[in-house]
Amino acid sequence: MSPLIPLFIVIPLAGAFLTMILGRLLPNLNKYLASLILLTLAVLSVYALATTGENPSVYKVGGWEPVNRVPIGIYMVMDGFTVLVLCIINIVGFLSVFYSISYIRRYTSENFFYALFCLMVAGMNGVVLSGDLFNIFVFLEISVISAYALVAFGVEKNELEASFKYQVLGSMASFFILLGIGLIYWKTKTLNIADIREVLKAGSDRPFYIFVQLILLSGFGLKAAVIPFHAWLPDAHSSAPSPISAMLSGVLIKAVGIYVIIRLFFNMFELTENMSVLITTLGTLSMVIGVFLAIGQWDIKRLLAYHSISQMGYVVLSVGMGMIVITRGGAPEIAILAIAGGLFHLVNHAAFKGLLFLNAGAIEYTLGTRDLKEMGGLSRSMPATSATSFIASLSISGIPPFNGFFSKLIIIIAAIMAKFYLLAVLAVIVSIITLASFLKFQRYAFYNREESKIDRKIREVPFPMIFSMVIMSLLCIILSLLAFPGVRDAVLTPAINILTDPLKYSSIILGN
Amino acid sequence: MIVYLLCFLLFLVGLYGVITRRNLIKIAISLSIMEFSTFLLLALVGYTDGGVAPIVDPASPVQKYVDPLPQAMVLTAIVIGLATTAMLMAIIIRLYRKYGTFDIREIKTLKG
Amino acid sequence: MTVIVKKTTQLIAGMVFLYGIYVIIHGHLTPGGGFAGGVILAGSFILLILAFGSDFMHLTKEEAGSTLYENLAILFVVFLAVSGLLLGARIFFLNWLPKGNPGELVSAGVLPLYNIFVGIEVASSILTIFLALVIFKEEISE
Numbered sequence: 001m002s003p004l005i006p007l008f009i010v011i012p013l014a015g016a017f018l019t020m021i022l023g024r025l026l027p028n029l030n031k032y033l034a035s036l037i038l039l040t041l042a043v044l045s046v047y048a049l050a051t052t053g054e055n056p057s058v059y060k061v062g063g064w065e066p067v068n069r070v071p072i073g074i075y076m077v078m079d080g081f082t083v084l085v086l087c088i089i090n091i092v093g094f095l096s097v098f099y100s101i102s103y104i105r106r107y108t109s110e111n112f113f114y115a116l117f118c119l120m121v122a123g124m125n126g127v128v129l130s131g132d133l134f135n136i137f138v139f140l141e142i143s144v145i146s147a148y149a150l151v152a153f154g155v156e157k158n159e160l161e162a163s164f165k166y167q168v169l170g171s172m173a174s175f176f177i178l179l180g181i182g183l184i185y186w187k188t189k190t191l192n193i194a195d196i197r198e199v200l201k202a203g204s205d206r207p208f209y210i211f212v213q214l215i216l217l218s219g220f221g222l223k224a225a226v227i228p229f230h231a232w233l234p235d236a237h238s239s240a241p242s243p244i245s246a247m248l249s250g251v252l253i254k255a256v257g258i259y260v261i262i263r264l265f266f267n268m269f270e271l272t273e274n275m276s277v278l279i280t281t282l283g284t285l286s287m288v289i290g291v292f293l294a295i296g297q298w299d300i301k302r303l304l305a306y307h308s309i310s311q312m313g314y315v316v317l318s319v320g321m322g323m324i325v326i327t328r329g330g331a332p333e334i335a336i337l338a339i340a341g342g343l344f345h346l347v348n349h350a351a352f353k354g355l356l357f358l359n360a361g362a363i364e365y366t367l368g369t370r371d372l373k374e375m376g377g378l379s380r381s382m383p384a385t386s387a388t389s390f391i392a393s394l395s396i397s398g399i400p401p402f403n404g405f406f407s408k409l410i411i412i413i414a415a416i417m418a419k420f421y422l423l424a425v426l427a428v429i430v431s432i433i434t435l436a437s438f439l440k441f442q443r444y445a446f447y448n449r450e451e452s453k454i455d456r457k458i459r460e461v462p463f464p465m466i467f468s469m470v471i472m473s474l475l476c477i478i479l480s481l482l483a484f485p486g487v488r489d490a491v492l493t494p495a496i497n498i499l500t501d502p503l504k505y506s507s508i509i510l511g512n
Numbered sequence: 513m514i515v516y517l518l519c520f521l522l523f524l525v526g527l528y529g530v531i532t533r534r535n536l537i538k539i540a541i542s543l544s545i546m547e548f549s550t551f552l553l554l555a556l557v558g559y560t561d562g563g564v565a566p567i568v569d570p571a572s573p574v575q576k577y578v579d580p581l582p583q584a585m586v587l588t589a590i591v592i593g594l595a596t597t598a599m600l601m602a603i604i605i606r607l608y609r610k611y612g613t614f615d616i617r618e619i620k621t622l623k624g
Numbered sequence: 625m626t627v628i629v630k631k632t633t634q635l636i637a638g639m640v641f642l643y644g645i646y647v648i649i650h651g652h653l654t655p656g657g658g659f660a661g662g663v664i665l666a667g668s669f670i671l672l673i674l675a676f677g678s679d680f681m682h683l684t685k686e687e688a689g690s691t692l693y694e695n696l697a698i699l700f701v702v703f704l705a706v707s708g709l710l711l712g713a714r715i716f717f718l719n720w721l722p723k724g725n726p727g728e729l730v731s732a733g734v735l736p737l738y739n740i741f742v743g744i745e746v747a748s749s750i751l752t753i754f755l756a757l758v759i760f761k762e763e764i765s766e
Contacts, residue, residue: 003709014702017695134585141592148599157610161619164603168530168539171596175546178589179523182554185582235622567655591659598753605760 004048005059005076008086008125009139011037016118023111031101034114038094038121045083045090052083054494058131058509069510071192077131077509080494084343085128085259088350089251091475093121096243099358099468102461103243103365107154120146120247124255131509133181133191140177140256144170144223147252151240162235169222169232177219183212193268194506200270213275216264224257226316227286230309237308238301238370242361245301249308250354254346258315265323266499267506273327280320280423286313288426291433298372300360303441304353307396310430311349317423318342318411325418326500334418339496340488341410348403348479352395355472359389362461362469363445372441376448381458384466386446388473393442395476397435403476406483515556522549536604536614540597547593551586558582625675633675640668648743652732658739662746669751673758687755690748697745704737 015037023030056079064073078086097117104110123143130136148170152163185191187208188199200209222229233253237245265271265279290310297303322338325331362385363378364370379386395402398409408431415424460466481487498505526549529542558579566580604614611619644665651657673683730736 006709010702010706014699017698017702020695021692021699134588138588138592141596145595145599148603152603152606155606155610157621160603160607160610161622164536164600164607164619167596167600167603168543171543171600172527172530172546174596175523175550178547178550179553182550182557182582185554185585186557191581239622587659602757605757 002057002059004044005057005078005129006061007044008041008129009122011041012118012122012125016115016122019115019118020111023114030111030114031104034118035094035097035101037118038090038097041090041121041125042094045086048078049083049087049491052078052080052494053490054080054497056080056498056505056508066510070190071195071510074135075131075192075194075509076129078129079498079505079508080496081259081263081343081498082128084347084491084495085255086125088347089121089124089128089255092251092350092354092472093117093247095354095468095472096246096358099246099361099465100241100243101464103241103361103465106365107241113150113153116146116150117244117247119143120150120252124251127256128259131193133184133193133196136260137174137177137181140223140260141174143252143256144174147244147248150244151236151248153241153244158235159239162232162239166232166236169229173219173222173229176215176222180212180216180219183208183215192509193263194509196268197506198510200268209269210274213265213269217261217275217279220257220260220264221282224253224261224316225286225309225312226282227289227309227313228282230286230290233309234302234305237305237357238299242301242357242364245305245361246354246357249305249357250350253308253312254350258312258346261316262319262499271323271327273324276320276323276327280317280324283313283316283318283320284423284426286310287317287430288313291430291437295433295437299370300363300372300441300445301357301370303437304356304360307434307437308349308353310434311345311353311396314408314411314427314430315342315345315349317427318345318414321415321418321420321423322500330418332500334414335500336496337410338414338418339499340492341407341414343492343495344410344482345404345407347482348395348407348476351472351475351479352392352402352404355388355392355469355476356396358465358469358472359385359392362465365461365465366458372444375445377446378458379446382460384460384469388469389446390442391473391476393438397438398431399435401477401480403480403482406480410483516553519549519553519556522552525549534616536607536616539616540600540604543600544593544597547589547596551589551593554582554586554589625677629675633671637668637672640671641665644668644743644747648739649736650729651739651743652735653729658742659746661739662743663750665743665747666750666754669747670754673754683755683759687752687759690751690755694745694748694752697741697748700741701738701745704734704741 015033019030019033022033056077059076059078060071061074061076066072097114100113100117104113107113120143123139123141123146126139127136127143130139148163148167151166152159181191184196188196190196190199218229222232225233237249240248261279265275269275287310290306290308290313294303294306294310297306318338319342322335322342325335325338360370362382363375366382367375369375391402395404398404400406408427412424412427415421415427482491523546526542526544526546529545530539533539533542558581560576560578563576563578566577566583569575607619608614613619644661644667646661647654647656647664648658648661651661
């Protein structure tokens with residue numbers, strides 16, 4: 001039981017409240033304290049990625065050992081999939097906090113911003129680290145309530161309305177999740193994920209379990225913004241301050257939405273063909289409808305928010321394809337390839353979507369507007385922003401040698417090998433339309449021949465913002481190395497093995 | 513069995529309230545009704561026939577107790593519900609200050 | 625508020641405070657514990673504010689104090705949880721004080737300490753929520 005695991009939750013939780021106390025005494029301390037805390041977490045998560053590998057570690061909180069081989073305590077599990085998402089959360093979190101050192105000067109009450117940010121990171125770390133169903137719910141609520149407050153941070157009309165819409169829909173989803181947890185507890189009398197898998201193998205009650213699976217899919221699907229439940233995302237992600245938009249769109253919808261769906265459907269429930277087809281259909285709909293809604297947008301942050309829906313559709317689509325291949329008894333290599341493409345796209349999307357939102361924030365910081373029709377010719381006066389934005393736009397459209405190309409290529413190859421030709425064609429069409437949408441963004445914002453209509457002195461943004469954007473664009477280039485076999489075996493293969501091997505997860509946790 | 517169906521009916525009553533009411537405060541109260549129905553379902557799940565309340569009496573420590581785990585879950589969930597309701601109320605007060613009305617049909621500046 | 629309400633509140637508020645402390649401290653013996661006792665404790669303060677009116681009670685100074693208590697109490701709770709990592713068997717959230725006989729007031733290890741700090745934290749945070757909403761309402765009506 002390594003003591004590293006609870007530190008991921010304790011450090012940001014204590015740091016949030018320490019920031020509240022010390023921030024009132026010394027004026028500039030809260031920025032540097034929050035940056036230091038998130039830098040520590042980022043280093044710890046990379047260390048965990050290097051040491052975990054193929055052997056997951058289990059932490060029993062309070063030291064309660066199993067009685068008659070039935071787990072009675074709260075378990076925290078760190079395996080290959082967990083540590084991948086932990087790295088995304090902490091590294092993108094550190095870059096966002098560093099960016100907000102100079103961005104947050106436009107707002108008041110900075111104390112609360114850093115405290116809420118650390119609480120949100122603590123909640124997300126808790127969701128990915130827990131091996132217990134109710135613990136997922138508690139940490140999910142912690143992170144999501146902090147996100148409600150951060151969306152409404154600058155209290156103007158747009159932001160309050162967006163936060164209200166987000167809160168009502170998010171609360172309804174949380175109650176669906178709690179209802180699902182109650183119904184599972186009724187039938188299985190246990191809350192540990194591995195133990196529920198053991199109990200579900202014994203008997204079955206088909207209509208009841210389909211009902212519970214649908215309720216949990218609806219609840220977590222709303223947090224992940226798949227298509228029938230996407231109505232809150234464009235308003236919330238476009239009205240938030242830019243580092244918070246980068247965290248919400250780059251990390252939150254993955255850590256509390258897609259991660260939990262993948263974990264529950266692979267490691268807790270038995271895979272059935274109907275649910276796999278349903279998940280793949282939802283992914284395809286998200287992918288197509290998201291990109292068609294994004295073409296006509298002239299507000300840069302709304303454009304990026306709709307593209308988030310579309311790219312998350314790619315991830316759900318490829319994971320669903322993997323599920324269908326496993327349940328129909330097809331070749332396991334195709335399933336592993338599909339899931340690998342999905343997880344690789346998850347990591348890539350965090351990098352380039354975070355970078356795009358930070359760029360949009362830099363444009364808003366200097367010009368004061370978000371409308372594409374009012375900008376122009378920024379590539380001469382803001383060279384760093386325009387270069388990083390160019391790299392990010394090429395990544396999201398899938399142009400080699402950046403990381404988006406490799407992950408989309410793996411997804412399309414997996415679709416062709418599994419004989420889903422319609423899905424492969426749709427993926428290629430959506431990728432072309434994404435390229436068109438981002439070419440429009442680049443042309444109107446940066447490479448327009450006429451100057452922008454705002455008469456302000458346009459200079460480059462301050463140093464912390466440039467630092468974060470440049471590091472993230474370097475990540476976009478480095479992450480394309482994950483497609484090569486050596487690096488892939490160290491990072492992605494442990495995650496895929498723990499998901500697709502039906503006995504490995506429960507045997508390791510219950511056997512310890 | 514019929515008790516669980518009644519809890520689910522209460523959940524649907526709350527859902528109807530969130531969807532059809534126009535006043536912001538009534539939406540918040542309907543959300544609270546939805547969450548209380550979930551707590552009722554959780555607390556009822558732990559019932560065993562002939563059980564007593566799960567407090568250990570030193571005189572007779574071995575008895576048939578009701579399941580205490582759902583009760584702990586409901587306590588935690590009540591605290592979370594309080595935080596959510598407080599957050600919603602703060603946003604509603606600020607919305608009233610900006611727009612001057614509680615009617616949700618007037619609050620429509622974000623479109624597209 | 626009228627004289628009757630003010631006089632009754634002056635007599636009752638102290639007893640409500642004492643009842644809240646009783647529920648917190650006996651949390652490991654009877655139902656209640658940290659959260660329920662904390663809410664009762666906050667209730668006594670809110671009763672005073674409602675009866676005597678807000679300008680009488682100098683509310684902005686109250687809010688600074690209650691926020692400070694809330695943060696300090698949470699830091700103590702986290703410190704108690706981490707102290708299991710530093711002493712004894714090095715497990716998070718371990719119960720490391722000696723457990724006495726069941727049914728006595730001083731027993732069950734670390735649990736009464738958790739109850740007390742969680743009670744202070746919940747009372748301060750509910751008071752902070754109430755004060756934040758009341759102070760904001762005052763700023764509108766000026």
